[in-house]
Amino acid sequence: MVQVRIMHTDSARVAEVTAILFPLIASCPDLFMGDPAELGMRGGGSxxxxxxxxxxxxxxxxxxxxxxxxQRPPAHRRAAVRRALPPGESR
Incomplete structure (x- = not known):
């Protein structure tokens, strides 16, 4: 699995880069891009x-x-015999 990660302490810069990059990747017929996922980042940012x-x-x-x-089912499955359950206990 190949992943592209865009991260920065300034979330506005990440948004700016993804707004440019994701349409470019999506327009490339040789690539398939999955759904972006935003992950948490310690200390803010994106x-x-x-x-x-x-x-x-x-x-x-x-x-x-x-x-x-x-291709046939096993012999024990072909000739299955159904057995009754034992009677329940009355209290």
Whole structure:
């Protein structure tokens, strides 16, 4: 996971940078930006973290899967016998 962190003791500067940076990242077709999260910061200021990942793999990927187990349910599940519960105690 790749994260971008913008932090400063002056929260106005953080807001100024994020107002410029986030639209630039969002407009890039090669990147996907997650939802920004504002984290607490000791001593005031602001700290914003956002996840940034490639929008699509650069090389095409093929995946092939084959089932290797028996597709039937186990024998003990096929022939399940229902048993009655024991009678309750009266008080």
């Amino acid at each position: 700290r914003i973290v956002v996840e940034v990942v490639p929008a699509a793999p650069r090389t095409p990927q093929q995946v092939r899967a084959e089932r290797v187990d028996d």
